[in-house]
Amino acid sequence: MQVVAPVPSRSWRHALTGLLLVSPPFLLMLFLIVAPTVQAILYSTGQVPTDNIVFQSDIDLVSSATPTLVVYQRLLSSPYVQADLAMTFQVTIASVVLVLVVGYILALYVRFSTGLLPSIVRVLYLIPMFIPVVIASYGLIEFFVANGFLQTILAQFGIQNMPSPIYTPWGIVLGQVWTGIPFAVLLLGSGLDGVPQELIEAAQDVGASFGRILWRIVTPQVVTPLLIVGTFTFIGVLGSYTVPYLIGPNAPQMLGVAMTAYNGSYQRPQPAVAMAVLTFLIATVAGAIYVWGTSRTERTAA
Amino acid sequence: MSRLSRRRLLTRSASGLFGVGAVALLAACGAGASSAVPATTSSSQAAASTAPSSSAASTSTASAARSTAAATSAAAGGKVQLHFYSSGDVNIQQLWNNDLLPIWNKQHPNAPIQLIFSEHGATDQAVIDKLAGAKAAGKPTDIDLFEGGNNLRTYGEKGIFVKLTTADVPDLSKTPPDVVAEIGSYGVPYRASSVVLAYNSAFVKDPPTTLDGVYAWVKANKGKFTYNPPDTGGSGGDFVQATLEKFIPKADLKTFETSYDPSLEKEWDPGFALLKSLGPYVLNGGFYPKGNVPVLQELGKQTVYVAPVWSDMGLSYLAQKLLPDTVKLEQITPPFSGGAAYLGVPTGSQHQDWSFKFLQWVLQPDQQTVIIDKINGYPGLEWKYMPGTVRQKFAALAKSYDTFSFSSKFSSDVNKLWYEKVAGTPSPAKQ
Numbered sequence: 001m002q003v004v005a006p007v008p009s010r011s012w013r014h015a016l017t018g019l020l021l022v023s024p025p026f027l028l029m030l031f032l033i034v035a036p037t038v039q040a041i042l043y044s045t046g047q048v049p050t051d052n053i054v055f056q057s058d059i060d061l062v063s064s065a066t067p068t069l070v071v072y073q074r075l076l077s078s079p080y081v082q083a084d085l086a087m088t089f090q091v092t093i094a095s096v097v098l099v100l101v102v103g104y105i106l107a108l109y110v111r112f113s114t115g116l117l118p119s120i121v122r123v124l125y126l127i128p129m130f131i132p133v134v135i136a137s138y139g140l141i142e143f144f145v146a147n148g149f150l151q152t153i154l155a156q157f158g159i160q161n162m163p164s165p166i167y168t169p170w171g172i173v174l175g176q177v178w179t180g181i182p183f184a185v186l187l188l189g190s191g192l193d194g195v196p197q198e199l200i201e202a203a204q205d206v207g208a209s210f211g212r213i214l215w216r217i218v219t220p221q222v223v224t225p226l227l228i229v230g231t232f233t234f235i236g237v238l239g240s241y242t243v244p245y246l247i248g249p250n251a252p253q254m255l256g257v258a259m260t261a262y263n264g265s266y267q268r269p270q271p272a273v274a275m276a277v278l279t280f281l282i283a284t285v286a287g288a289i290y291v292w293g294t295s296r297t298e299r300t301a302a
Numbered sequence: 303m304s305r306l307s308r309r310r311l312l313t314r315s316a317s318g319l320f321g322v323g324a325v326a327l328l329a330a331c332g333a334g335a336s337s338a339v340p341a342t343t344s345s346s347q348a349a350a351s352t353a354p355s356s357s358a359a360s361t362s363t364a365s366a367a368r369s370t371a372a373a374t375s376a377a378a379g380g381k382v383q384l385h386f387y388s389s390g391d392v393n394i395q396q397l398w399n400n401d402l403l404p405i406w407n408k409q410h411p412n413a414p415i416q417l418i419f420s421e422h423g424a425t426d427q428a429v430i431d432k433l434a435g436a437k438a439a440g441k442p443t444d445i446d447l448f449e450g451g452n453n454l455r456t457y458g459e460k461g462i463f464v465k466l467t468t469a470d471v472p473d474l475s476k477t478p479p480d481v482v483a484e485i486g487s488y489g490v491p492y493r494a495s496s497v498v499l500a501y502n503s504a505f506v507k508d509p510p511t512t513l514d515g516v517y518a519w520v521k522a523n524k525g526k527f528t529y530n531p532p533d534t535g536g537s538g539g540d541f542v543q544a545t546l547e548k549f550i551p552k553a554d555l556k557t558f559e560t561s562y563d564p565s566l567e568k569e570w571d572p573g574f575a576l577l578k579s580l581g582p583y584v585l586n587g588g589f590y591p592k593g594n595v596p597v598l599q600e601l602g603k604q605t606v607y608v609a610p611v612w613s614d615m616g617l618s619y620l621a622q623k624l625l626p627d628t629v630k631l632e633q634i635t636p637p638f639s640g641g642a643a644y645l646g647v648p649t650g651s652q653h654q655d656w657s658f659k660f661l662q663w664v665l666q667p668d669q670q671t672v673i674i675d676k677i678n679g680y681p682g683l684e685w686k687y688m689p690g691t692v693r694q695k696f697a698a699l700a701k702s703y704d705t706f707s708f709s710s711k712f713s714s715d716v717n718k719l720w721y722e723k724v725a726g727t728p729s730p731a732k733q
Contacts, residue, residue, distance in 0.1 A: 059562075059711055059714060059715070080721070080722045080726050083726070146586055146605075147603070147605055164586075167586065167589050245592070246592075249589075249725075250531060250588075250589070250590050250592075250721070250725035251721050251722075251725035251726040252726065253721075261533065261717070261718075261721065262718075264533075265533030265714065265717040265718070266533075266714050266715075266717055266718040267710070267711060267714035268714075268718070
C-alpha cells in the first residue's frame with residue numbers, strides 16, 4: 001500500500017469531513033439549546049423583542065433598554081415563589097438522597113447475593129423503566145391516596161386514618177424515587193460489577209468485616225457511578241413536571257409546575273422564562289460537578 | 303366543554319394569529335403589495351388586533367376570490383349548496399353530521415348543507431381571515447354559516463357577520479335576551495351549558511339552594527366538598543368567579559368583564575378570604591382536584607357529596623352510570639355562570655335567505671330536543687318554549703344562568719391570586 005496523496009490536502013479533507021460529521025449535533029445544540037438560552041436570558045432581563053407577540057403579552061411585562069434584574073427581584077421577593085423554590089430544593093435533595101440510598105442497597109444486594117430472590121429483584125427493579133410516568137403516577141395515586149387501595153387494606157386490620165403522602169411534597173419524592181430507581185440500580189450495578197472479586201476475597205481473608213469492605217474497598221470504586229446517578233437525578237427532579245403536577249400539592253408548586261402556570265394560566269411568560277433561566281443555572285452547577293467528577297476519574301484511570 | 307380551557311385555546315390561537323399576521327405583514331411588504339386595505343374601516347376600538355387581521359386579510363384575498371367563483375357557479379341551478387363551518391369537540395361534530403344535518407338535508411333537498419368541521423376550533427381564525435379578506439376585496443364568500451362564540455361579536459362589529467334581527471330569524475325572540483345581547487346579536491344561541499351544583503341525595507337530604515347556603519353547608523360538613531382550581535376547568539373556575547363576583551360593586555362589573563385595571567383587584571379580597579376560610583373544610587383539609595373530570599370522579603367515588611360541575615358533563619356522567627343515581631344536579635341562586643354556542647351568518651354569504659331559514663329551523667323544539675338528548679346541552683330557546691316533558695326532566699336546572707365572565711387578563715390574575723391566596727402558603731388557618 002502506497003501513500004502518494006499529498007499530505008496537506010489529505011489532512012484538509014480529513015478536517016472537513018470531521019467538521020461535517022460534527023456539525024449536525026453542533027447545529028442542533030446551537031439552535032435548540034444555545035440560541036433559546038440566550039433569548040431567554042435577554043428576555044428575562046428586560047430585552048423584549050418587539051416582534052415576539054407571545055413575549056409581549058406578559059401582563060406585568062418589564063421592558064427596558066438596558067439589562068435589568070427587576071423580573072428576578074420581583075420573583076425572588078415573592079413569598080409564594082420562595083415557597084415554591086424551597087419545596088423544589090427539599091423535594092430534589094430528598095429524592096437524590098433516597099434514590100442513591102435505595103439504589104445502592106438494591107445494587108449491593110443484587111451484586112453480593114445469590115439465589116432465586118436476587119434474580120427476582122433484578123427483574124422487579126427494572127419494571128418502573130417500562131411504565132410511562134403518567135401511568136405510574138396515577139398508579140401511585142390510586143394506591144396511596146386517602147381512601148385508596150392501601151388504606152382500604154389497612155382498614156381491614158383496624159388501622160385507620162393513616163396520613164397519605166399523595167398531594168403532599170412526600171408524594172412527589174415517592175414518585176421520583178419510583179421513576180429514578182431503575183437507572184440508578186443499573187448504573188451502580190455495572191459499577192459494582194467492576195469491583196474485582198479478588199480484592200473483596202483478599203479483604204475477607206484478613207478478617208475485614210462487611211461494613212469495612214463496603215466502606216474501604218467497594219464504595220471508593222463506585223464513586224463515579226454514584227456521582228452520575230446523583231447529578232442526573234438532581235437535574236431530572238429539579239426540572240420535572242409530570243410527577244409534581246399529578247402527585248404534588250396545589251401549592252406550593254415545584255418550579256416546573258409553577259413555570260407552566262406562569263407561562264399559561266397567569267399570562268406571565270416573563271417570570272416563567274426567568275424561572276427557566278434560574279433552573280438552567282442550578283442545573284449547570286450540577287452538570288459542572290458531573291463533568292468534574294467524570295473527568296477526574298478518567299484521568300486517574302489513565 | 304370547559305369554558306376556561308376554551309378561552310385559553312382562544313387566547314393561544316389569538317397569539318398564534320398575531321404570529322401569522324406578523325409573517326403575513328412581512329410577506330406583504332416583501333411582495334410590495336399595495337392592496338393592504340384594512341378590513342376594519344369602521345369603528346375599531348381594538349387597535350392591537352386590527353393590524354394583524356387586516357394584514358392577514360390582504361393575503362387571503364386571492365383564495366376568497368377563488369371560492370367566490372365556486373359559489374356563484376353552484377348557485378346557477380335551482381339547487382344551492384350551503385357551507386357550514388363549525389368547531390368544537392367530536393360530540394359537536396357528531397351532533398351535526400349524524401343527527402341534525404341529515405334531517406335538514408332530507409327536508410330541504412334544494413339546499414343541502416355541507417359541514418366543514420374544525421376540531422377544537424383550530425382553524426377558526428383562518429376561516430375568519432378568509433371572511434375578512436373577502437370583505438376587504440368586496441367579494442362574496444362561500445361560507446354561509448359559522449359556529450362561534452365571542453369571535454362572532456368581535457368580527458361582527460367589524461362588519462363580517464350579520465347583526466341578526468327577528469325579521470331574519472323570527473324565533474330569535476324566543477331565546478334569552480341577555481344571552482343574545484352577550485354576543486351583540488351577531489349570532490343565534492342554539493345550545494348552552496352552565497355550571498351547576500351537584501349533590502349526592504343519599505347523603506345530602508337538604509341541599510343548599512343559594513351560594514351562601516353552599517358556604518354554610520361546606521363548613522357544616524367537613525371534607526365533603528371540593529372544586530377544581532380555576533385554571534384547570536370552568537366548573538371550579540365559576541365557583542371561584544361567583545364568590546368573587548358576590549363582593550364586587552355592581553358599577554365595576556362591566557370593567558371586570560371588558561377591560562383590565564389591576565387596581566380594582568382589591569375588590570376580590572373578601573371573596574378570596576371567604577374561599578380560603580373554606581379551605582380546611584374542603585376534601586382532605588384543602589385538596590382541589592386538577593380538572594372538571596377529577597371533581598366528577600370524586601363525586602363518583604363518593605368521597606365528596608357536593609361540588610360544582612358542568613351541566614352537560616354531569617348529565618353525561620349520569621347517563622353513562624359514572625355517577626351514582628343518587629347524584630342530582632341543581633342550579634342555585636344566584637346562578638353559576640354558563641355560556642351558549644352561537645350560529646352566525648357572514649355578511650358575504652350569497653345564500654343568506656337559506657342561512658336564516660336554517661337558523662330558524664335549528665331553533666324549533668324538535669331540533670332543540672335532539673340537541674338536549676344527544677349532548678345533554680341546554681336548549682338555545684328559553685326553557686318555557688320547550689316541550690313539557692323536557693322541562694320536567696330539567697326542572698332543577700331549567701333556570702337562567704349568569705353570563706358574566708372576567709376578561710382574559712383579569713381571569714389570569716384570578717388564577718394567580720387563587721393559587722397564592724387560597725391554595726398557597728401560609729396554609730389556611732384553622733377556624
